[in-house]
Amino acid sequence: MRNWFLISGLTSAILAVSAMPLYAAEKTMTSTTPHFAYVGTYNPNGEGVYRFKFDSKTGALSDKTLASQLPNQAQMVLSHDGKTLFIGSEIDNYNGGKHGAVAAYRIAPEDGNLTLINQVDSQGAGPVYLSLTPKGDHLLVANYISGVVAVFPVDASGKLSEASNSQQDSGPAGAGKPAAAAEGSFAISDHNGPHAHMVATDPSGKFVFSTDLGLDRIYQWKLNSESGVLEANDPPFIKASSEGAGPRHFVFHPNGKVVFLINEEASTLTSYRFDAAKGTLTELHSLSSLPAGFKGSNFAAGIVLSKDGKHLYVANRLHNSIAQINVTGEGAMTWSDETWTRGDYPRTLTLSPDGKYIYAMNQRSDNITRFKVSGENGKLSFVDDYVAVGSPSQMVIAP
Template sequence: MPVTRNLLIASLAMVAGTAAAQQFAWVSTYNPNGEGVYRFQVDAKTGALSSKTLVNELPNAAQLTASKDGKTLYVASEAEKGVIAALRVEENGNLTELNQVSSGGAGPVYLSLTPDGRHLLVANYISGTIAILPVKEDGSLGEASDTRQDEGQPGAAKPEAAVEGSFAVSDHNGPHAHMIGTDPSGKFVFSTDLGLDRIYQYRLDNETGKLTPNDPPFITASSQGAGPRHFVFTPAGDGLWLINEESSTLTHYQLDTAKGTLTAGKTVSALPKGYKGTSFAAGLVLSHDGKQLYVANRLHNSIAHFTVSANGTLTHQDDIWTRGDYPRTLTLDSNGKYLYAMNQRSDNITRFSVAPQDGKLTFIEDYVAVGSPSQLIFTPAK
C-alpha cells in the first residue's frame, strides 16, 4: 500500500506540474501608445491572451525574436541609434537583461537567428545595413562579426505592378534593408532592400560569422518599385514566398540548394480581385505544413488567404477583415490552431481560429488591447 500511495502522489505531482506549466506570448510595440515589450499568458485550449504585463521599456522596442529553447529574448530598439538587448527569461516570466550591443546600423527592423542559434541577424532600415551578431553561450551578444552596407541606385518611385489608383509610395530614396534570414540549412543568407528593389544573396561562414556575396550578389525585385519586404521559406527549404510592400504582390522564388541562389517564379496580387486604391502589404506567414499562406494587407485591413499546391501555385481562398486597422504582422501559434493579427493603428490584437482541413480563418470575439503592436512571438511553456 505505501508504495502504491507514493506512486499515486508522484503521479499527481507530475500532472499538477504539467498543468501549471505556462506558455508565454511576447508582444513588441511602438511608442508612445506602446511602452515596450509586454508578456501575456496563453490559454492552451483557446489561444486567449491574458495577464498583460509590461516587462521591458526599451524605446520603440518593436522587433524581437527568441532562442529555440525560449530562454533568451532578443529585442531591437527601432531608433536611429540601433540597439539590440539580450534578455534572459526567468521561470516566472520576468526578464533579466544580459547585455546591449549596437545593431550595426540605424533603425533595426528585423531580427532572426541562424538555425543553430549561434548568430543573430539584423536588418537596419534607416541606414540600409545588415549585421551578424555572435550569440555567446549564456545567450548574451557579441559585437557584430560582419556588417554590410547596401549600395546602388534607388528603385522606381511608383510601383508599376500596383493596382489602379494606388499611391503606395515610400522610401525609394536610397538603401533600406527590411528583412534578413537564412535558408533552413543555415548556409545561405538573404536580405531584402525596399529602397533599392533588391534581394541580396550571401554565403555564411558559421564559424566566423562572416558573409560572402553569392554569384550573383543580388537579384532585382519582381517589378519596378515593388518594394520587397518579408519572406518565408517552404518547409522543404527549396523556395520562398516574398511579399512586395508597395505593389502588394506575392512572388515565389525557387532556391538552388547547392548554390544558394534564387530564381523568380510567378507573381500574384495579395489584394482582392477588383480592389482599387492604396494599400501596403505587410507581414506574411506560412502554415507549418506549407499548405496555407496568409498575408496582411494594410489600409485594406485584411488577411489574404491562399492555398499552396505541391508545385508552388497559389490559389486565392478568401479575404478576412482583421477587425482592426493597419495589420503589421501575423503570427501562428505553435500548433497552427490560431492566427493573431497585430493591428498597429487600432491598438489591438485580434485572434482567428484556423480550420485544420482547409485553413479557413474564423474570427474569435476577443480583442486584446495593446498600444501600437508590432510583433508577437511565443516561447515554450515554463
C-alpha cells in the first residue's frame, strides 16, 4: 500500500537509504569503531535521510543529523563493505520524466556523512525496494508504480552505471478483495495493474525473485552475472497463495532451502520450498500474521528473520503490532506472540547486526521504537526510548 500523495508533484533530484541484503554477512562491530544508522523518510514530515550515531552495546540511537535532503528518500541498501549507501527516491518525475531515481552515496568513516557519487534513472516510477547481488556488483530495483524491475551494474568505487536490463510486469490485475483476509477486512489496494514490490536474488546470486502486489504473482528469473540481464525462468511466475493476497516482501531461511513471504492485503505468511538447482519455488504452508479472533482491516508490511532462523517478525499496520512467528528450516510456521509497537503504522522492521534489538519504523506516528529480543525464546520487550523521526520508512545500520 503506497503513499501516492507524497510522490506525485515532487521535483527531480533524489535519494536516500536501504536495507542490508537478506543473506549478506554482517561485519562484527567493535566498541572502538564508530557506527551509524541511516533512516529514510517520506515528505513532508520527513525531510530526507537522517544519520544517527548507533551504540552497538545498548542499541540506542543519538545525534540525529539530516544527511541528505532530497524528496521521498525512503528506500535504501548498504554495500557489503559498508562504504556505500544506495538510495531510492520514491517519485515519478525524475528529471521531468515519469520515472524515479536511484543514487549512490559514499559514507565518511569518521562521521558518517554522505557524499553523492552519482544518480541514475530507476527505469520506472516509484522505486520501493533496493537489493544487491551477493558479489555486490549489481543493484536490483523494484519500481512499484509502473511494475518494472531493473538491474544496475556497480563498480568497485560504488558508482552506478545505467541499467543493464529492465523487465515490465504484465498481466491481468489480481482479485480486488483478499480471499484469505480477516473477517470485515477492507485491506484493498492497487489491484489495478502491475506493482512490483520487491526484488532480490537467492543466496547463490544465480536466480532472482520479484513480487508483484497488483498482479498477485511471484516472478522467477535467471540472472546472467556477466551481462546483468534477467531471463524468465520456467515457469516465469507462480500465483500468490490466495486470491488478492498482495505478495510484498520475502526472506530466505539461513539454510537456503526455504523462503518466507508476507502477503500485504491478506496479512498472511506463506512458506515456499526453494529448488536451488532450478531456481523455482513450491508453496508449502500459509499462516495469518494476526492473532486468532482478530476482525477488521490490516496491511502486513516489513519482515525480518532472527539470526538463528527460528523466529520471524512481521509488522502489522493498523493492528500496530509486531507478530512473532516461530519457524523451522523445513518451512513450518507457528504463531507465537504479538507486541504493540507503541506507534502507528509500522512500515518496516530493522534487526540490529548482533540480533539483540528490533526497531519499528512507525510511519504515521513519526517515531522509531526499539525492542530487545530474548535470546531464549525470541520474545520482544519494549525499550522505553522513543526516537522522533518524521514519516520513517526504512533504517539500515553501518559501521
